[in-house]
Structure formats: C-alpha cells, structure tokens
Amino acid sequence: xxxxxxxxxxxxxxxxxxxxxxxxxxxxxxxxxxxxxxxxxxxxxxxxxxxxxxxxxxxxxxxxxxxxxxxxxxxxxxxxxxxxxxxxxxxxxxxxxxxxxxxxxxxxxxxxxxxxxxxxxxxxxxxxxxxxxxxxxxxxxxxxxxxxxxxxxxxxxxxxxxxxxxxxxxxxxxxxxxxxxxxxxxxxxxxxxxxxxxxxxxxxxxxxxxxxxxxxxxxxxxxxxxxxxxxxxxxxxxxxxxxxxxxxxxxxxxxxxxxxxxxxxxxxxxxxxxxxxxxxxxxxxxxxxxxxxxxxxxxxxxxxxxxxxxxxxxxxxxxxxxxxxxxxxxxxxxxxxxxxxxxxxxxxxxxxxxxxxxxxxxxxxxx
Ligand code: SAH
Numbered sequence: 340x341x342x343x344x345x346x347x348x349x350x351x352x353x354x355x356x357x358x359x360x361x362x363x364x365x366x367x368x369x370x371x372x373x374x375x376x377x378x379x380x381x382x383x384x385x386x387x388x389x390x391x392x393x394x395x396x397x398x399x400x401x402x403x404x405x406x407x408x409x410x411x412x413x414x415x416x417x418x419x420x421x422x423x424x425x426x427x428x429x430x431x432x433x434x435x436x437x438x439x440x441x442x443x444x445x446x447x448x449x450x451x452x453x454x455x456x457x458x459x460x461x462x463x464x465x466x467x468x469x470x471x472x473x474x475x476x477x478x479x480x481x482x483x484x485x486x487x488x489x490x491x492x493x494x495x496x497x498x499x500x501x502x503x504x505x506x507x508x509x510x511x512x513x514x515x516x517x518x519x520x521x522x523x524x525x526x527x528x529x530x531x532x533x534x535x536x537x538x539x540x541x542x543x544x545x546x547x548x549x550x551x552x553x554x555x556x557x558x559x560x561x562x563x564x565x566x567x568x569x570x571x572x573x574x575x576x577x578x579x580x581x582x583x584x585x586x587x588x589x590x591x592x593x594x595x596x597x598x599x600x601x602x603x604x605x606x607x608x609x610x611x612x613x614x615x616x617x618x619x620x621x622x623x624x625x626x627x628x629x630x631x632x633x634x635x636x637x638x639x640x641x642x643x644x645x646x647x648x649x650x651x652x653x654x655x656x657x658x659x660x661x662x663x664x665x666x667x668x669x670x671x672x673x674x675x676x677x678x679x680x681x682x683x684x685x686x687x688x689x690x691x692x693x694x695x696x697x698x699x700x701x702x703x704x705x706x
Contacts, residue, residue, distance in 0.1 A: 374392055412427075627670075
C-alpha cells in the first residue's frame, strides 16, 4: 500500500495574512499569526515548543502541519581581512545556495539568493556559469535571513537581493519574501534598508512599483550602449535599455527613491571616456546614484569566449572615472571588493558547489 505524504506548510513563507487564513482553517483565531511572527522574527525560535503562549495542543498541530526550518547551514567561510562571512546553505532537496554577510563601517549587509543558479548567463558572473536549477520558495528566501541572523544576533542592518539568481524572474516568491520581511517589523528592517538588484525585467519592475512593497531598486546597467551590454548581458537582446529605463523612472517616481545603477568595470570595454559621457546623460534623466564595482575575475572557472577576454579596469582608472562623474554633481560610489579571499563577492558565488544538471528556463513564465 502506498501513502501520499501531505506536503507540509512552510511557515516562514507565509505573509501574516496567509498565516491568519491558515489558523482560521484549523478553527483558531487569526491573531495567532501575530504571536507566531513574534516568535519567529523577534526570538528566532527553532521549535514550536519554544512558543510559550501557543497552547500545547496547537503546538502539536503545527508540528504535524508545518515545517519551520527549510534550509540548513552546511558551512561558513570567514574572511580574515574583511570580516565577510559566506554561508553555504542546503535546501531540503539537497541543492546548495549561498548567502553572504558583509560588514561595513556602520552597517552589516546580508546578500541573499533567489534562485538555485541563474538562467541569465551574464558573461562575467560565476553564478551564470553554473546554469539554472530552480526558483527558491519564499520560505527559502526568508530562511537565509533567519539563519544568518540567528548566527549573528542583532547584526544585520540591510538586505540586498544580489546573490544567486534574478529576483524578478522569481517574482512571486521574491515579492512575498519582501512582504514578509517588511511585515516582521522587529527585524528592524524598513523597506529603505532592503534593495532588490535586477538585470532589468521591464514589466516586473512596473509590477513591483505598483505593489505596496516599495523597497529600493538597483539595476545592473554595466553599459549605456545596447550593442555592448548585449555582449555581456545576453538578455539585453530581449529587454534592451529603452524598454527598461522608462520603468526604472516610473519606479523611482512611485517610490520616491533613487535607483542605484550597478556598473561592473571592464578594461577598454565600458571604462572609456564615451562611457562617462553616456552615464552623465543617463543619470541626468533619472534620480539615481552609480555604484562602480571592480570586476572579480572568474578566471579560476576556465571561462570561454567573451568571458575569457574580460579584464578588470585598473583601480586608478576606476577612481578617475568616478571623479569625472562627480564633477557633474552625480553620486558615485566605488564598491569594496569585500571577501575576495573567500570568493564571496555578491554575484560571484562559488560555482564549485554547483548542483548538477542545467535546467532550462522559460523567460516568459515563472516556474
Ligand atoms: N540578477 C541580479 C542579481 C544578481 S547579480 C542582477 O543582475 O542584478 C548582482 C550583482 O553582482 C550584479 O550587479 C553583477 O554585476 C555583480 N557581479 C556578478 N558577477 C560579478 C563579478 N564577477 N565581478 C563583479 N561584479 C559581479
């Protein structure tokens, strides 16, 4: 005889409203959701037993119906020089993902993943080389925050969706996780401290602008010229800059926030004087700031084709590039190469851990 196991509910993937509905289905009051949120996001409990104001009989029901932990910490790699910590986490079906904790002067940022691997195939990115396996569930996105924060109590001040994957190609779960994080007020994370980084999926940028989850938006620009951007970011052929920029402007208007343009710098490719001119023009059209990212070489992965040719812009040129733009009153930051020694820079997540098998991804439909 075969039994079909009832799938357990991933509690950390539920918004407060969904949790309230769940309690109603088991004839409990909706306010239990507030209690659970409190235990989960203020006390970071790991079992139902620790939820003191939840009656024993209800704890038993929750134990049967629901799961609390959906990820497990496999290993932690700390950088001696910068204090950056890379967490390798495993899902229940044995896939590996990464989250990176990056301390800075007055903030500590957690960089989280939204997919196992990534379907975008950007030519300079280690995750791209791994290929794409699957979307993370909303609980798996939240559990990264939960686990790392329990390991570093009170430390995390900011979250960036800049790890493995493209958040807006996993829109439903990304959006839900943003809702959960902003609802769990005791996390101290306001929407101003959460940033979603995207390659630029026009209709999803618009959809996020129109939802009430108004977090900050970063856009991986890398070049103001379509011909060049398409070489390193192949999805630019499908969504060229002129389809993305108006949606970013809309996002900025709706959320009254500046867009961060991320710009990884490649020698003689996007660090030329004409790139400075194009950036000046673009940034005058949209409330924004520019984040210049030194390229973290992926040579250790034996890249082929375009990837093999890409070289980092020398630091002196990055400084000069930034200064020339600052002379025009533009905000330009240069990102530290945090955690180089543990290959932990966001977006350059360890490929050697890659799950086997490369699934295909339909860009028009979420899977
Ligand atoms: N898919 C999303 C988020 C993941 S990539 C996006 O495209 O924005 C997050 C950032 O890491 C991107 O801005 C990307 O440019 C940067 N990145 C990826 N690989 C890198 C590398 N090898 N060196 C420097 N920056 C890199």
